[in-house]
Amino acid sequence: MPVSQHSDKTILTHPASGAGAEVYLFGATLTSWKVKGEERIFLSEKAVLDGSKAIRGGIPLVFPVFGKGKAPHVTASLPQHGFARISRWKLVNSHEDSNSVVAEFGLDHSMISEEHRAMWPFDFSLVYTVKLSAETIETQLRVHNIGNQAFDFNTLLHTYFLIPDATKVRVIGLSGVDYTDKVLQTTARQEGDAVIRGEVDSVYANLAATNIEIQFGDNRAAGGVQLHKNGLKDIVVWNPWAEKAAGMADFGNEEFHRMICVEAGQVAEFLALAAGDSWQGSQILSLL
């Protein structure tokens, strides 16, 4: 079966190509994308997969706040990155056509904990669609305001890429973009490709470009992944490096060498969604 449901996760298989993906219902977190015989998504060997905390790796979904909300904003008491990544979603639909296999996951206000509902009292519905094709995977989030009052939200497809060597990776497509460096607590303009030489936590705001490349070395021959984004203005680049990694219980001490997060979303500013309105954003990953 191209889409099979197990107790805790959904497995998508693209029969003609052998490509595959796995999505945990907890957080609708995609934890694996295999294409051309290789895993492309980083999942920590220490990731907790029992639903007791956010999954360390894959594509956690950030909603409705990025990082920790700040008073007096209504998101101030929510956990870091919101509740979507720590709520149990359900598989609402699956289908296939000649090119792709699709699974759709849903989360709405009736499915989140009482505690989170009290912290963020809006009526919403999220639909997350994962579309696996022979050489690409598309992940799309739709946000529906089904209540009678407007709400603000951030969202982010917090993608952890599995890479051969963090010191060699280049993130292409950010040159000339202003960013907030959360490590140095400064703002700057990116000149040239973004590279990793230590802890990186940068929020690039309002990119005109829609294609970002995660190139594994100095040229395309080194391989890599293209991230094509749609309706998502901002990009976050993150690598915790040694010291932060050592302080994270669910991240192996040496794992920072083989991962980079390049995260497409709406985080520099909140988006406002009027009662009855919907919004959508997506990314398509493909190999370079």
Ligand SMILES: O=P(O)(O)OC[C@H]1O[C@H](O)[C@H](O)[C@@H](O)[C@@H]1O
């Ligand atoms: O540890 P988490 O809550 O999963 O957050 C992991 C990281 O997510 C984003 O990339 C943020 O920019 C970082 O500041 C944060 O450390």
